[in-house]
Amino acid sequence: MVAPDSPLGGDPAHWWHATDDGRVQCDLCPRQCRLREGQRGFCFVRARRGDRLVLETYGRSSGFCLDPVEKKPLAHFHPGTSVLSFGTAGCNLACKYCQNWEISTSRQWDTLASQASPERIAEVARQRDARSVAFTYNDPVIFAEYAIDTAWACRQAGVAPIAVSAGCIGEAARQAFFAPMAAANIDLKGFTEEFYRKVTGARLDVVLDTLRYLVHETDVWTEITTLVIPGLNDSDQQLGRLSEWVATELGPDVPLHFSAFHPDNRMRDISPTPASTLRRARRLAKETGLHHVYLGNVHDPEGDTTWCPGCGAALIVRDWYRILDQRLTADGRCPDCGSPIPGRWDQHPGDFGRRRIPVRI
Incomplete structure (x- = not known):
C-alpha cells in the first residue's frame, strides 16, 4: 500500500x-x-x-551543485578540488538553527526535483572533473541505502565519496554506512547533553561514539565542525572541554573547524557569531594541543591557513576557498622541518576556487 x-x-x-x-x-x-x-x-x-x-527518497535529490571541497568543510582532503554535492529531504535531527531547513524539514515531494541513479551520479562527477561526491545539505544517514550505493558507484569510477553528517547513526548501520566513504566531516554541535537535547533534539554520546569509530576503526579521513552560537555553546568552558576531548580521544592531528552562526530557521533572535569569538575558540583549541584548527563563515586568512605544527611555517595558504599557495612535499610533509601533515594530498592543489556551479543530472 x-x-x-x-x-x-x-x-x-x-x-x-x-x-x-x-x-x-x-x-x-x-x-x-x-x-x-x-x-x-x-x-x-x-x-x-x-x-x-x-x-521513499531513493534516487531522488533536492539538486546537485559543484562546490569547493573546502566548503564541506575539509581542509586536508585534496585541497582546491571540486566536489559534486547533493542531498534529499528530511532529517533525523531537529536543529533550531538549521541553515538548510527548507530541505531538511521539507514535507513536500516537489522538493525532490532531481532523479538520478548512483551510477549516473558517479558518471556526471567524473565528466565534470569532480574529485569527490558529497552527501550533504541534509544528513545522509537518513538516506543511507542511496548514499551507500552511490558511494560504491563513485569508488568504481575513481571518485571519492564524502559524508557530511551529524554522526547520529546506530551501531547496527554504522559500519555499512561508512565502509565506502573516503572522507567525512562530522558536526560536533556542542559539548553538553543539555545543548544537544534542547537545541538539536539529538544525543551527544552517540556523536562521540561515531567519531571514535571513524578515527580509530576506519581509514575514513575525518574532520570535525562546530557551529559556534552566541550564548549557547560559546563559553570558554564548553569550547575548552570540546577541544580537550578531540585532542585526548581522537588525537591532535584531527582538524577542527569552528564556524560562525547566522540567524536562521527558529533562531532568528540570536546575533551572528563575532569573528572575535571564533578566534578565541581557535586559541583555546590550540592551547589544548590541537594542531589544525580552522575558522569558517568569516574572512580570516590565518584561520584558513594550514600551519606546520613542527616549525610554524604556512603550508597551505587560503583566502576563503581559494588556494593561494601550497608548499607541502609530494608525501605530505613540511618542506622546512619535515613534519608529516596528515591528510589526503595531491602533488599539486586544485584551482576550483570559490565557484558554485549548479549541475543538471
Whole structure:
C-alpha cells in the first residue's frame, strides 16, 4: 500500500525489525522509531508500507551543485578540488538553527526535483572533473541505502565519496554506512547533553561514539565542525572541554573547524557569531594541543591557513576557498622541518576556487 501523499512505493530499507506489538522498528539511528501501517519516522522519509520499512527518497535529490571541497568543510582532503554535492529531504535531527531547513524539514515531494541513479551520479562527477561526491545539505544517514550505493558507484569510477553528517547513526548501520566513504566531516554541535537535547533534539554520546569509530576503526579521513552560537555553546568552558576531548580521544592531528552562526530557521533572535569569538575558540583549541584548527563563515586568512605544527611555517595558504599557495612535499610533509601533515594530498592543489556551479543530472 502506497501512502496517497507519496509518488513512490519506496525502496526496501535495511536496519529494521518487527516488534512483538505488531509495529516495525527502524534501527538506522538512535531514535528507533516504531511504526504502524502508513506511519513515517521522525526523518519523514522512512516509512512503513505493509510489513516492511521503505526509503521513499531513493534516487531522488533536492539538486546537485559543484562546490569547493573546502566548503564541506575539509581542509586536508585534496585541497582546491571540486566536489559534486547533493542531498534529499528530511532529517533525523531537529536543529533550531538549521541553515538548510527548507530541505531538511521539507514535507513536500516537489522538493525532490532531481532523479538520478548512483551510477549516473558517479558518471556526471567524473565528466565534470569532480574529485569527490558529497552527501550533504541534509544528513545522509537518513538516506543511507542511496548514499551507500552511490558511494560504491563513485569508488568504481575513481571518485571519492564524502559524508557530511551529524554522526547520529546506530551501531547496527554504522559500519555499512561508512565502509565506502573516503572522507567525512562530522558536526560536533556542542559539548553538553543539555545543548544537544534542547537545541538539536539529538544525543551527544552517540556523536562521540561515531567519531571514535571513524578515527580509530576506519581509514575514513575525518574532520570535525562546530557551529559556534552566541550564548549557547560559546563559553570558554564548553569550547575548552570540546577541544580537550578531540585532542585526548581522537588525537591532535584531527582538524577542527569552528564556524560562525547566522540567524536562521527558529533562531532568528540570536546575533551572528563575532569573528572575535571564533578566534578565541581557535586559541583555546590550540592551547589544548590541537594542531589544525580552522575558522569558517568569516574572512580570516590565518584561520584558513594550514600551519606546520613542527616549525610554524604556512603550508597551505587560503583566502576563503581559494588556494593561494601550497608548499607541502609530494608525501605530505613540511618542506622546512619535515613534519608529516596528515591528510589526503595531491602533488599539486586544485584551482576550483570559490565557484558554485549548479549541475543538471
